[in-house]
Amino acid sequence: MIRTLLLIAFGGGIGSVLRYLTTVLIQKYYSNIFPLATLITNVLGCFIIGILIGISEKNNLFSTDLKWLFITGFCGGYTTFSTFGFENISLFQSNHLAAAFLYIGGSILMGLFAVWLGLFLTK
Secondary structure (H helix, E strand, O other): OHHHHHHHHHHHHHHHHHHHHHHHHHHHHOOOOOOHHHHHHHHHHHHHHHHHHHHHHHHOOOOHHHHHHHHHHHHHHHOOHHHHHHHHHHHHHOOOHHHHHHHHHHHHHHHHHHHHHHHHHOO
């Protein structure tokens, strides 16, 4: 149990740092009301988890420890659906309804597509 928690914490720490760096990079080149950095992070995170699960299932290459480290830890630390919820509430509260609905729809549809694409590319 302790080993599993440490693997998840280590992977989550790396994922969280990369999530921050992704946001810094995107905000360097894009500044607008639309939360593009979180959208890109969520879609990329969904793509990565699709790839990792696809590789794991196809080739049975991942041990349980690697699944905890990369899938639960890294992907869990990298993706940002709690931020997603907060940003949508903020958009609604500031009457940016079109941006909120675009953000919600884009995140869900592109995230689902990215997971499917990751799985498809590993088959």
